[in-house]
Each structure stands twice: as structure tokens, then as C-alpha cells.
Amino acid sequence: METYGGITYTVNEMNNFETFSYSNPEHRKKVQEIAEHAAKYFDFIILDDFFFTNSKTDNEIKAKGSRSWTQYRDSVLADAGYNLVVAAAKRVNPNVKVIIKYPNWYDHFQGLGFDLNQGPKIFDGVWTGTETRNPDGAQHIQQYEGYNIFRYFDNITLGRNFGGWVDSGGIGMGMDRYVEQLWLTMFAKSPEIALFDYLQLMSVPLLETFRTPWQDKYVTSFRWDEMMQPVKQRDGKLVKPRTIARAAGWSLENIDKFVYKLGKPVGVASYKPYNSLGEDFLQNFLGMIGIPVDMVPEFPADKQVVLLTAQAAADKDILAKIKKQLVKGGDVVITSGLLKAIPEKIAEISELRHAGLALVNEFGQGGTTRDILIPKVMYHTNDAWEVVSAGRPLTNGVNGFPMLLRAGYSKGNLYVMTIPEDFGDLYELPVNILNAFRRTLNKDLNVGLEAPAKVSIFEYDNGTFILESFLDEETMATITVRDGKAVPQDLLTGETLVKDKAPEVRGFWMMRNVSNDSRFTVKMPPHSYRVFTVK
Structure with a gap:
């Protein structure tokens, strides 16, 4: 077991995520003391989501001056990140690596001090919040963000994006919602996943209410009944799954069957x-x-x-x-x-x-x-x-x-x-x-998709691709391939798809909007993925 130091720089999380005031000398001193203390005991430190500031105290208003809140906060957090956290920690432990975990609300980062241009350069690497939870919450996050945000941070950090970070928020929508976050993090080719947190993994039970209605109607990528089967331990004893740790393990074991081929x-x-x-x-x-x-x-x-x-x-x-x-x-x-x-x-x-x-x-x-x-x-x-x-x-x-x-x-x-x-x-x-x-x-891509909304496609440079349906019912999707001789093959079943007949099109105004690509129609169960390669 390897341990990291974890720091959440917040004054009172329950008070609208009340953060430190980085213009307050006492708060600045405390921020530095925390970093120095962690560096005494750990060679790796991760800053959790809260290394931002939403403080608007009188001190902050005075320090801001005529600058916008975004300009002020980006400046003060860059200073605090380098001088109060990274440099302070390295003075205590020259070997320490300080990593920042960025949350999922990336479009608004700069307004609270997360400068994605300068911030990743200050720290030794980043972790990416790929948790998407329930879209009707305050952040209204769509499932696709679990993939998209990791790819974006990968493009920003160029090799220093160390992993995706998932929690059990949104599990009230069903266990499928939880495991979809894991799939999407892996589809983005994240080298590691952090399952937040140990308490959730050990205490959130596998309630029957987490079993979604479509489990009874379709064979889906996440199969509740199969996941709930007793697991054989090393001593041969069968143990019935009790918590979401088993759901995570079962899902990642199935992802392991093909993710290395992407x-x-x-x-x-x-x-x-x-x-x-x-x-x-x-x-x-x-x-x-x-x-x-x-x-x-x-x-x-x-x-x-x-x-x-x-x-x-x-x-x-x-x-x-x-x-x-x-x-x-x-x-x-x-x-x-x-x-x-x-x-x-x-x-x-x-x-x-x-x-x-x-x-x-x-x-x-x-x-x-x-x-x-x-x-x-x-x-x-x-x-x-x-x-x-x-x-x-x-x-x-x-x-x-x-x-x-x-x-x-x-x-x-x-x-x-x-x-x-x-x-x-x-x-x-x-x-x-x-x-x-x-x-x-x-x-710029060889493979395309024709399908209703809430069916996504993930493509890779070696000819592999994944379709995933986020719909609650079964649907049909059509794969289009630019190379007329190439035929998709299902990587999980070995099935080679059969090319569709060319659609009958009449009239100039219809013909100008129709593709000449080869077409292959597939059935997509709800909340499921299918993995293909183009041969």
C-alpha cells in the first residue's frame, strides 16, 4: 500500500464551500503550514478540488482593486500555489511531488483562481475530476464530460495528467450511472482511476433500488445480477457482494478485456x-x-x-x-x-x-x-x-x-x-x-455515426472505436465508414458486421445531403457500449 498526503484547502465546506482568503496574512500562514506539515511525511501530496477562492471579504475587495475578480483571483492563486504550497513543501522535502486535482466545472475555473494556462505549470502534475453525477444537480453535467474533460486536460498538460477521479454521486439514478463514469474515464485512456473514497467503497450498500428497470428487459454492458453473484476469495470461501466496491471491480474487470486494444x-x-x-x-x-x-x-x-x-x-x-x-x-x-x-x-x-x-x-x-x-x-x-x-x-x-x-x-x-x-x-x-x-x-475521421441523440462515439487512431448509448431503451445506430472496403468487427464477440444496402435517394435537394460512406446498422441496448475495430 502506497500513501499520499491529501489536502483540501477549505475553511468550511458546509458554508457554500467557504475557502481560504489568500489576502489574509493568517490564512496565508496556515496554508503554508499545512503544505509544510504534509511534506514532512509524504513524497506525494494531492490538493483536492478546493484550491480555489470564492472569498469576497473586505480584505479581498481591497486587494482586488480595479482588477476583475478573475484577474485578481488568478494572480493571487498562482502566487499562493507556487510560494505557499509547492516551494514551501519542497523546502521541507526536496523529493516531494505536489499534484493538483482539478474538479469538473472547468469552464468556470478562471473565475475562482484555477488558471489552466499557468496552474498546471506550477504543480508536478494533475488529476482530473471525471465525476459526472446527476445532471439535474447544480452543475448540470452531461455524462460525456467524464471523457471530454480528461482529454482536454491531457491536451493541456502533455503527459502530466495522471488519472481520473470518480465518486458515487448520482448513484440515486441507478448503479449504471456510477459505472458509466468508470467506463468513460477508461475510454479516455486514463492511466489510473481514483475511486473516491474508501468510506464510500466500504459503506455504500448494493441496494436493490440501484438496480435499473432495463436490467430486466435487455442484456446490457453492466449486468446487475451477474455482478451480485458470490465472489470466491483466495481461501476458496464464497462471499456475497455488499458495497459499490464490487460494482466498480466488476465493471473494470470487463473493461480490461479490451481497453488495452484501443x-x-x-x-x-x-x-x-x-x-x-x-x-x-x-x-x-x-x-x-x-x-x-x-x-x-x-x-x-x-x-x-x-x-x-x-x-x-x-x-x-x-x-x-x-x-x-x-x-x-x-x-x-x-x-x-x-x-x-x-x-x-x-x-x-x-x-x-x-x-x-x-x-x-x-x-x-x-x-x-x-x-x-x-x-x-x-x-x-x-x-x-x-x-x-x-x-x-x-x-x-x-x-x-x-x-x-x-x-x-x-x-x-x-x-x-x-x-x-x-x-x-x-x-x-x-x-x-x-x-x-x-x-x-x-x-478528419474515418468512422461516423447516425443515431438518435444520447448515443456517443469514441474513436482512436488505430481504427478502433466505441459506441455507447445513454438512452433508457434499446435503439438502432448506423456506423458509417469512409473506406468502402473496410468492415467493422465487434471486438467483444468477434462478429463481422454486414453492410447495409445503399439508401434510395431521389431529388437534387436530397442527394446533396446524403453520404456515400459504407453503412452498418447495429443494435444498442440501453446504457451499454459496443467496441469495434475497422478491418
């Missing part, structure tokens, strides 16, 4: 400048509609397609970077949120406008859904073209608005992807709209 994760490059805000956490919703997002902190100049959300507005040189991508023959997909944020810059490429909001409920061939509030993206006729549209109604209606718009520029294309005002309404969009999004973004 390559390096790849996806649609989404540029998020350091410490940027805008369309908060949108990439996690996009991951839940089958877009394999890979967030990066620098503009990716080597990709055919770059995805930009409103976060990209934080880059003062973003227009030049967009133009360079288009001139070389690449594509840029921007969200309606970025169009709203920088309309004058986008007008340099195409004179588009974010012109308020509209209610829509019909999507042409996709059919109808309930009313959804979307931005109205306006354009000059014949300068930009609607790829897919929506109206209320659209068919035989009186008006319509683009859900995906294309405007040519030099040798490339600028696309505008319309994002509903409530990101959760992405899950209400019909498959034809989701497919248009995916096809447009998928040019």
Missing part, C-alpha cells in the same frame, strides 16, 4: 482558448449527440475541420486563424453563439447575422418535435446556403431558418451550426439534423 483517442478538434467563456460546457452536449469532440487549447492548424464555439471569441486573432484555415482549403464550423459574439469579424468572411430567436418544431424530412427556441441566423441569399433547415412548420409553412448554413470562402467553407437556446434541446433534434452536423464535422 489506440490514442482522436476526435473533432474544438478550439477552446485558455480560460475562455461562452456557451458554457457546450462540447459535452455535442458529445452526447454523437460528435466525438476533442478540445484543444491551441488553434489546430493541421485539421481539415475546426469547431469553434463562442469560447473562441477570447482569441483576439481568431479571424486571421479562421481565414488561414479557409484559404488552405479547410473548413471551419462555428456555432450560432460565436456568430453572436463576433459578428463584425465573421462578416469579413460572410455577412451573416444573429437576428434574435424563433420557435421551430419541424425539420423537413426529419419530421416534427415539440417547440424549440433557436437563434435566427440570417444571410444574403445565394451568398450562403442552407444545408438543413427548421420552421414552425417548415413543410408547406411560411418561414424557415437554417440549422446548418454554408458559406464559401477562398478554397474552404465556413459553416454555422445553430445551437438551441437550451442546450438540452439538442437531444430533441431529429436524426437528419444530427447527421448533417456529424457529416460536416467528421472529415
Whole structure:
């Protein structure tokens, strides 16, 4: 057994996560004393989620001065991290490694002192909070974030992201929710997982209420009844599982059967400048509609397609970077949120406008859904073209608005992807709209997905990929493969998929939006994954 020192820098967690005041000399002294004390006994120290500050005491207000809270807090935490924690600990123990564990609310870090540009450079490495818990909680985290946040921190730290960190929050939704966090952390190729915490592992019982309804109807990736079978100990004695430790063990034992066969994760490059805000956490919703997002902190100049959300507005040189991508023959997909944020810059490429909001409920061939509030993206006729549209109604209606718009520029294309005002309404969009999004973004990848929302795809550079359904019912998903001769094989069953017949398509306006990729349809049980390789 190896032990680390663990520090949670908080004054009173029960009082709205009351943190230390890093302008208070007494608090600064205590922070340093804690680091020095831990360094006497441990060669590894991990700072838990709370090395941030939400303090707004009179001292803090005075110290902040004319700076924004983000500017002040990032500055004071960088100073405290280096001088009060890392340097202080290393003076006591030159061999100590100080690691920071970052929580799951990454888009808002900078507002409380977690500067992802400078912070990881101060510490000897990071751990990533891949806990997603219940999405109806205060953070509204989508399951896909458990994968996405690890990949993002991996791209930031370049080899110093040591593991994912999961807890049992959200278990009230069923045991599947707990083990999904473990799967996604492993799908992201995390080298280790921290199961927080020992008390939970030993005391949270395997209650029958954690057994989800679909366990009786389908053969799912997590199988409650199989997990509950007695386990043979080393002495031969059979012991009945009692706590969630067995659920974690059972799930990871099954992941072990294939995770080593996966390559390096790849996806649609989404540029998020350091410490940027805008369309908060949108990439996690996009991951839940089958877009394999890979967030990066620098503009990716080597990709055919770059995805930009409103976060990209934080880059003062973003227009030049967009133009360079288009001139070389690449594509840029921007969200309606970025169009709203920088309309004058986008007008340099195409004179588009974010012109308020509209209610829509019909999507042409996709059919109808309930009313959804979307931005109205306006354009000059014949300068930009609607790829897919929506109206209320659209068919035989009186008006319509683009859900995906294309405007040519030099040798490339600028696309505008319309994002509903409530990101959760992405899950209400019909498959034809989701497919248009995916096809447009998928040019750097060999494998694509056509499926309802809440079916995700995870892709790797060696031709392996995973489909995972977060739906409560069984659904069908179609795998699309760009190489016409390649055929997916199920890595768990050995089954080779049979190619679908080419769909019958009539009419010019239909033909222009249909892919020529090979198609393979598979059945997806609820809350389950399937693992494939393309041969």
C-alpha cells in the first residue's frame, strides 16, 4: 500500500464551500503550514478540488482593486500555489511531488483562481475530476464530460495528467450511472482511476433500488445480477457482494478485456482558448449527440475541420486563424453563439447575422418535435446556403431558418451550426439534423455515426472505436465508414458486421445531403457500449 498526503484547502465546506482568503496574512500562514506539515511525511501530496477562492471579504475587495475578480483571483492563486504550497513543501522535502486535482466545472475555473494556462505549470502534475453525477444537480453535467474533460486536460498538460477521479454521486439514478463514469474515464485512456473514497467503497450498500428497470428487459454492458453473484476469495470461501466496491471491480474487470486494444483517442478538434467563456460546457452536449469532440487549447492548424464555439471569441486573432484555415482549403464550423459574439469579424468572411430567436418544431424530412427556441441566423441569399433547415412548420409553412448554413470562402467553407437556446434541446433534434452536423464535422475521421441523440462515439487512431448509448431503451445506430472496403468487427464477440444496402435517394435537394460512406446498422441496448475495430 502506497500513501499520499491529501489536502483540501477549505475553511468550511458546509458554508457554500467557504475557502481560504489568500489576502489574509493568517490564512496565508496556515496554508503554508499545512503544505509544510504534509511534506514532512509524504513524497506525494494531492490538493483536492478546493484550491480555489470564492472569498469576497473586505480584505479581498481591497486587494482586488480595479482588477476583475478573475484577474485578481488568478494572480493571487498562482502566487499562493507556487510560494505557499509547492516551494514551501519542497523546502521541507526536496523529493516531494505536489499534484493538483482539478474538479469538473472547468469552464468556470478562471473565475475562482484555477488558471489552466499557468496552474498546471506550477504543480508536478494533475488529476482530473471525471465525476459526472446527476445532471439535474447544480452543475448540470452531461455524462460525456467524464471523457471530454480528461482529454482536454491531457491536451493541456502533455503527459502530466495522471488519472481520473470518480465518486458515487448520482448513484440515486441507478448503479449504471456510477459505472458509466468508470467506463468513460477508461475510454479516455486514463492511466489510473481514483475511486473516491474508501468510506464510500466500504459503506455504500448494493441496494436493490440501484438496480435499473432495463436490467430486466435487455442484456446490457453492466449486468446487475451477474455482478451480485458470490465472489470466491483466495481461501476458496464464497462471499456475497455488499458495497459499490464490487460494482466498480466488476465493471473494470470487463473493461480490461479490451481497453488495452484501443489506440490514442482522436476526435473533432474544438478550439477552446485558455480560460475562455461562452456557451458554457457546450462540447459535452455535442458529445452526447454523437460528435466525438476533442478540445484543444491551441488553434489546430493541421485539421481539415475546426469547431469553434463562442469560447473562441477570447482569441483576439481568431479571424486571421479562421481565414488561414479557409484559404488552405479547410473548413471551419462555428456555432450560432460565436456568430453572436463576433459578428463584425465573421462578416469579413460572410455577412451573416444573429437576428434574435424563433420557435421551430419541424425539420423537413426529419419530421416534427415539440417547440424549440433557436437563434435566427440570417444571410444574403445565394451568398450562403442552407444545408438543413427548421420552421414552425417548415413543410408547406411560411418561414424557415437554417440549422446548418454554408458559406464559401477562398478554397474552404465556413459553416454555422445553430445551437438551441437550451442546450438540452439538442437531444430533441431529429436524426437528419444530427447527421448533417456529424457529416460536416467528421472529415478528419474515418468512422461516423447516425443515431438518435444520447448515443456517443469514441474513436482512436488505430481504427478502433466505441459506441455507447445513454438512452433508457434499446435503439438502432448506423456506423458509417469512409473506406468502402473496410468492415467493422465487434471486438467483444468477434462478429463481422454486414453492410447495409445503399439508401434510395431521389431529388437534387436530397442527394446533396446524403453520404456515400459504407453503412452498418447495429443494435444498442440501453446504457451499454459496443467496441469495434475497422478491418
